[in-house]
Amino acid sequence: xxxxxxxxxxxxxxxxxxxxxxxxxxxxxxxxxxxxxxxxxxxxxxxxxxxxxxxxxxxxxxxxxxxxxxxxxxxxxxxxxxxxxxxxxxxxxxxxxxxxxxxxxxxxxxxx
DNA sequence: GCATTGACAATAG
DNA sequence: ACTATTGCCAATG
Numbered sequence: 001x002x003x004x005x006x007x008x009x010x011x012x013x014x015x016x017x018x019x020x021x022x023x024x025x026x027x028x029x030x031x032x033x034x035x036x037x038x039x040x041x042x043x044x045x046x047x048x049x050x051x052x053x054x055x056x057x058x059x060x061x062x063x064x065x066x067x068x069x070x071x072x073x074x075x076x077x078x079x080x081x082x083x084x085x086x087x088x089x090x091x092x093x094x095x096x097x098x099x100x101x102x103x104x105x106x107x108x109x110x111x112x
Numbered sequence: 113g114c115a116t117t118g119a120c121a122a123t124a125g
Numbered sequence: 126a127c128t129a130t131t132g133c134c135a136a137t138g
Binding site: 009041043 | 132133134135136
């Protein structure tokens with residue numbers, strides 16, 4: 001039983017991030033939506049910032065909606081290094097989301 | 113308890 | 126492509 005609502009939200013977000021396959025990326029907003037928290041992209045960022053130690057999470061596979069890294073140095077360099085090691089290509093400092101974005105098997109599609 | 117900040121995003125000009 | 130504004134909500138001071 002989660003102590004606070006925010007903890008369960010964080011857990012949902014972490015759970016989604018764990019599912020991002022190697023060589024693919026997702027955006028903060030996308031992760032939040034898949035976690036059942038639409039319009040809370042910021043919370044996704046906060047959840048990742050607050051990753052508990054001991055858990056191995058592919059945090060580097062999450063980018064902002066423009067396909068850019070949202071981290072300050074020196075972590076930005078590390079994130080880019082990891083992504084490139086997985087085959088993700090950076091063009092002009094950003095990733096082509098149309099090409100590298102993860103499609104979550106679409107279990108929870110966005111209704112229009 | 114209010115104000116500011118923050119690993120964001122959508123929209124407008 | 127750029128800045129500004131607004132929505133969102135938890136953390137921090």
